[in-house]
Structures are given as structure tokens and as C-alpha cells.
Amino acid sequence: GSAQLDGAQPSKIAVVGAGIGGTATAHFLRQHFGPEVQIDVFEKEEVGGRLATVTVNHNDYESGGSIIHSLNLHMQDFVKQLGLKYRRSVAGKTAVFDGDAVVLEETDWYLLDLFGLWWRYGISFLRLQMWVEEIMEKFMRIYKYQAHGYAFSSVEELLASLGGSGFINMTQRPLSDSLVELGVSQRFIDEIIAPIMRVNYNQNVSIPAFVGAVSLAGAQTNLWAVEGGNKLVCSGLLKLANANLLQAQVTSISPLHTGETVQFQLGFTTDGETHSEAAYDVVVLATPLQDSADSGVRFHGFSPPLAPLPGAYQHTVATVVHGYLNTSYFGFPDPRLFPFASVLTMDAPELFFNSAASVCPVNISAGFRRKQPQEAGVYKVFSPRPLSKAQLKTLFRSYYSVQLTEWLAYPEYSSGQGLPPVELHPNLYYLNGIEWAGSAMEMSSVAAKNIALLAYHRWNRQADMVDQKDLMHKIKTEL
Numbered sequence: 181g182s183a184q185l186d187g188a189q190p191s192k193i194a195v196v197g198a199g200i201g202g203t204a205t206a207h208f209l210r211q212h213f214g215p216e217v218q219i220d221v222f223e224k225e226e227v228g229g230r231l232a233t234v235t236v237n238h239n240d241y242e243s244g245g246s247i248i249h250s251l252n253l254h255m256q257d258f259v260k261q262l263g264l265k266y267r268r269s270v271a272g273k274t275a276v277f278d279g280d281a282v283v284l285e286e287t288d289w290y291l292l293d294l295f296g297l298w299w300r301y302g303i304s305f306l307r308l309q310m311w312v313e314e315i316m317e318k319f320m321r322i323y324k325y326q327a328h329g330y331a332f333s334s335v336e337e338l339l340a341s342l343g344g345s346g347f348i349n350m351t352q353r354p355l356s357d358s359l360v361e362l363g364v365s366q367r368f369i370d371e372i373i374a375p376i377m378r379v380n381y382n383q384n385v386s387i388p389a390f391v392g393a394v395s396l397a398g399a400q401t402n403l404w405a406v407e408g409g410n411k412l413v414c415s416g417l418l419k420l421a422n423a424n425l426l427q428a429q430v431t432s433i434s435p436l437h438t439g440e441t442v443q444f445q446l447g448f449t450t451d452g453e454t455h456s457e458a459a460y461d462v463v464v465l466a467t468p469l470q471d472s473a474d475s476g477v478r479f480h481g482f483s484p485p486l487a488p489l490p491g492a493y494q495h496t497v498a499t500v501v502h503g504y505l506n507t508s509y510f511g512f513p514d515p516r517l518f519p520f521a522s523v524l525t526m527d528a529p530e531l532f533f534n535s536a537a538s539v540c541p542v543n544i545s546a547g548f549r550r551k552q553p554q555e556a557g558v559y560k561v562f563s564p565r566p567l568s569k570a571q572l573k574t575l576f577r578s579y580y581s582v583q584l585t586e587w588l589a590y591p592e593y594s595s596g597q598g599l600p601p602v603e604l605h606p607n608l609y610y611l612n613g614i615e616w617a618g619s620a621m622e623m624s625s626v627a628a629k630n631i632a633l634l635a636y637h638r639w640n641r642q643a644d645m646v647d648q649k650d651l652m653h654k655i656k657t658e659l
């Protein structure tokens with residue numbers, strides 16, 4: 181009970197979930213709280229969570245989170261600190277399919293086919309590009325604030341520090357409204373924006389503008405991934421943090437009142453057996469807690485009781501197929517004349533898939549080249565539901581293997597609810613609320629750094645490092 185009063189560090193911290201959010205939290209907690217504290221990370225399934233690979237024909241392919249933006253500085257830092265390597269994506273052309281024919285043949289929507297896009301969409305293209313750049317520039321402020329040690333007690337405070345009320349409004353208003361206001365044409369929205377929202381978030385242009393901008397950043401050309409698989413970052417961070425990995429599902433969290441301070445007792449099951457571990461000073465929940473996300477975590481004995489989180493997570497199926505693409509379906513009876521590496525789709529009710537793309541293995545050997553459509557290749561198809569045999573036969577002339585991963589992938593953004601809280605109770609934190617602003621590896625990493633800083637400042641009662649206003653100015657005048 182006296183730990184917090186005499187300024188000592190916490191002795192035990194628990195993190196629930198070993199995805200990028202949980203493992204990055206463990207790493208940053210270690211940085212801030214020092215070498216003495218015991219950090220236990222609970223994981224019920226695989227380290228990596230939504231970063232995962234499937235093996236096809238002796239090669240591994242990303243089945244969950246796959247691409248990282250060049251300005252995602254936490255992810256970049258992790259890769260450097262862990263001695264991992266970057267894997268650049270192998271260039272390939274993209275088409276947009278409307279269910280009937282290819283409506284747009286482009287090479288690379290930012291650079292190569294700029295003139296083609298100009299001709300077709302006029303000023304829309306430039307306006308959109310500037311809009312995304314401006315948002316990215318403001319978003320990048322977070323790295324400075326975090327490097328100076330500033331933390332935020334809510335996702336709203338964090339966003340407001342970066343982009344004022346404009347950023348918060350962007351989490352509530354539809355992307356389509358923002359784009360129309362910008363003067364982006366309906367044709368551009370239907371043929372380019374909607375297909376990008378479908379491939380990245382399995383949703384339409386009514387998703388909020390902030391996550392829409394994140395999704396558009398994810399359609400730029402400066403993207404990379406981690407050689408060997410993105411999930412290597414998670415296992416690497418656990419080691420770097422010197423954290424204990426407990427292969428167990430946390431089932432309950434209850435407060436333990438001892439004197440003036442509160443600690444937490446965690447109930448968990450491992451190999452069907454129930455255990456409990458007491459006396460955690462700080463707990464970070466790094467997994468979605470909505471009922472539909474099925475984390476299995478229950479809160480007992482909190483007064484007032486913790487309110488359930490509204491909203492649900494979107495079902496998205498990633499199907500990795502080794503076979504021959506049926507190019508006829510896209511209007512190219514001769515596969516040798518099919519020039520595309522990926523096909524995005526417009527928002528058409530009859531379409532049963534969102535995208536189909538030739539994919540590269542996570543270990544690209546020096547001489548790697550994409551297979552031609554007349555050869556057997558490995559493709560990833562995103563769809564809202566598992567593909568039936570008939571649907572597979574529509575997309576592939578024949579195939580050797582099919583691997584299906586069903587994800588509760590990212591928030592269902594249409595519900596228009598607010599952003600979940602970060603502080604559930606003193607010393608009990610929730611990471612995944614940030615996904616309701618935008619779900620991406622970097623968003624979880626930003627939230628991880630924020631929670632580690634927040635936990636540290638709360639523990640040490642440093643109120644002047646939390647929710648400070650006018651940080652740009654403060655930082656400039658700091659020594």
C-alpha cells in the first residue's frame with residue numbers, strides 16, 4: 181500500500197494480449213518503469229494476434245495486418261531496435277472491377293499513372309492527395325509529444341492535441357461528407373475511394389473520415405513490411421522488454437483494496453485449469469473488449485461497475501489460394517493478357533469479395549518475381565464471408581490449396597458511437613479504444629506508448645505531463 185506514497189516503482193504489472201499493442205506496451209513500460217518491475221504478458225492464442233502468417237507451398241504469407249507506412253515511426257523504430265529487416269512490396273498493377281468489367285486500369289495511383297488519373301478525375305486527385313498529406317503531417321506531431329514524455333488520458337485528448345476539434349470531428353462524420361466538401365467528384369469516390377475502403381476495412385465510404393484518411397495513407401506507394409513476417413516484431417518486443425509470457429486466457433479482473441491503494445487480482449485459465457494471480461499494481465488490457473470480440477475478460481467487484489463497451493468488430497475473411505486466377509471472369513479470356521497483380525472492387529451488391537491480389541511471401545529471396553497469371557500463383561482474397569466452392573471456382577480456374585482465416589478484424593465503424601475510454605479505473609488501462617479512431621499497427625503502437633507514459637505519470641503523480649494544452653508551443657520553449 182505504501183508503494184505509491186513513497187515514490188517507489190510498482191512491483192508487478194500485467195498486460196493482457198500479446199498483439200502489437202500489448203507487446204509494444206510491455207516494451208515501453210519497461211523503458212519507463214525500469215528493470216526491477218515484473219511484467220507479465222497474458223496471451224490466450226498466438227503471440228502477434230492480428231499479425232499472423234499462413235504457410236502455402238513451403239512459403240509463409242501475411243494473413244492479417246500486412247502493410248506499414250514509411251512514416252509509421254514506432255514500427256520503424258521497433259524493426260531497427262530488433263535488428264529485423266524491411267521488406268518492400270514488389271510493384272504490380274492494380275485494377276478496379278465493378279462486378280462486370282474492369283473499369284479502371286491503373287499502375288500506381290500516386291505516381292506512375294498520374295496523368296491518366298488527371299485526365300479522368302481532374303482536380304479530385306490533387307485535392308485528395310493534399311488532404312491526406314495534411315492529416316499525416318498533423319498526426320506526426322504525436323512522435324514529438326511522446327518523445328518529450330507527454331501523455332493523454334483519452335483518445336479524444338490525444339487527437340485534439342494533434343489536430344484540434346477537427347480531428348475529433350473526423351472520427352464522427354462520414355468520409356464521403358468530407359470528400360464532397362473538398363470537392364472530390366462522385367466518380368472518383370465510387371471508382372477509387374470506395375474500392376480502397378473495401379480492401380482495407382471491408383466497409384464503405386460512410387466510415388468516419390479519420391479512419392478513411394488512415395486507409396488512404398495505406399494506399400500510398402511508400403509501404404513496407406517486415407522480412408520474415410510482421411509478427412516477429414511482437415515476439416521481439418516481448419524479449420526486449422524482458423517480459424514473462426503466460427500462455428493463458430485472462431477471465432476475470434477484480435480490485436483488491438489494501439489500505440489506501442488498489443491492486444488487481446487476475447483470474448486466468450491455462451490448459452483448462454483455473455488459476456489466479458494477485459497483487460498487480462497496474463493492468464493494461466490490450467485486446468478488444470466489446471462483447472462480440474469474445475475476449476472472455478469479466479470485471480468483478482468494481483464500484484461503480486465498469487460499463488460494457490458498445491459496438492462490434494467487423495468479420496473479414498482472408499483466403500489464401502494457391503492456384504490459377506480465372507482471368508476470364510474479369511474480362512480477360514487469355515490470362516497472358518491480364519496485366520494486373522491486384523483487383524479491387526467497387527461497392528456493388530452482387531460482389532461477394534472485396535479484393536483479390538497476388539501476394540509475396542514474407543521471405544523474399546533475391547530473385548523473387550511475381551507469377552504471371554497463366555502460371556499457378558498465390559493470391560489473397562478478402563471477403564465479408566467465407567467463400568463457397570462456387571465462388572472459389574468463379575475466381576480461380578483451378579487450385580491446389582485454400583487457407584482461410586476468419587478475423588474479427590477492425591471496428592464496425594458505421595455505428596457512430598464515441599471513442600472508448602483509456603482509463604477504466606485508477607491503474608487499469610485499455611489500449612484498443614484507439615482502433616475506433618483508426619485501426620492499424622501504428623495506431624496500436626501509438627496507444628501503447630501513450631499508456632506506458634500515462635501509467636508512469638499517474639503512478640508518480642505528475643499531472644503536468646498529462647493532457648497539457650498547446651504542446652507545440654510548450655515543446656519549443658522547453659530546454
Ligand SMILES: Cc1cc2nc3c(=O)[nH]c(=O)nc-3n(C[C@H](O)[C@H](O)[C@H](O)COP(=O)(O)OP(=O)(O)OC[C@H]3O[C@@H](n4cnc5c(N)ncnc54)[C@H](O)[C@@H]3O)c2cc1C
Pocket residue numbers: 196197198199200201202222223224225226227228229230231243244245246247248428429430431466467468474475476477496498587588589590612619620621622624
Ligand atoms: C485482415 C487484416 C488486415 C489488416 N491489415 C493491416 C495492414 O495492412 N496494416 C496495418 O497497419 N494494420 C492492418 N490491420 C490492423 C492491425 O492488424 C491491427 O490494428 C493490430 O494488429 C491490432 O493489434 P492489437 O495488439 O491492438 O490487437 P490484437 O492483435 O488483436 O491482439 C490482442 C491479443 O490479445 C489476445 N487476447 C484476447 N483476449 C485475451 C484474454 N482474455 N487473455 C489473454 N489474451 C487475450 C488475443 O489472442 C490477441 O493475440 C489488419 C487487420 C486485419 C484483421
Ligand SMILES: CC(C)=CCC/C(C)=C/CC/C(C)=C/CSC[C@H](N)C(=O)O
Pocket residue numbers: 244245246247248249252316319379380381394395397398399537618619620622623
Ligand atoms: C496510422 C497511419 C498514420 C498510417 C497507417 C497506414 C496504413 C498502413 C493503413 C493500413 C490499414 C489497413 C487496415 C489495411 C488492411 S489491408 C492491407 C492490404 N491491402 C492487404 O492486402 O493486406
